[in-house]
Amino acid sequence: MKTIRHTATLFYYDGAQVFEARDAIGGHYIALMVEQGERGDRYLVAGVAPEQLRLFRAGLIDLMTLMNDRADSDWYIGTMDGDLKQP
Numbered sequence: 001m002k003t004i005r006h007t008a009t010l011f012y013y014d015g016a017q018v019f020e021a022r023d024a025i026g027g028h029y030i031a032l033m034v035e036q037g038e039r040g041d042r043y044l045v046a047g048v049a050p051e052q053l054r055l056f057r058a059g060l061i062d063l064m065t066l067m068n069d070r071a072d073s074d075w076y077i078g079t080m081d082g083d084l085k086q087p
Contacts, residue, residue, distance in 0.1 A: 002076060004029050004045065010057070015041060018063070020053060028053050030066060031078065045076040 004021035011018040031043040
């Protein structure tokens with residue numbers, strides 16, 4: 001099991017729709033809400049390169065490019081129980 005910690009909310013609408021996160025060793029991740037439920041929100045999570053994340057935050061690439069153009073092809077489904085302050 002991989003654990004990530006919220007670092008910044010990038011899009012908020014009735015909850016964090018898109019946010020960036022880091023893991024224990026400093027890896028960067030982007031998370032997109034795919035389901036909002038009573039037992040917790042579910043997110044599609046993917047590792048991203050810091051440079052790609054910087055370009056996304058600057059508006060130079062779109063979210064689809066960020067999610068598709070990654071060296072690591074693994075995707076994760078994560079569940080968030082509680083608030084964004086917890087891992």
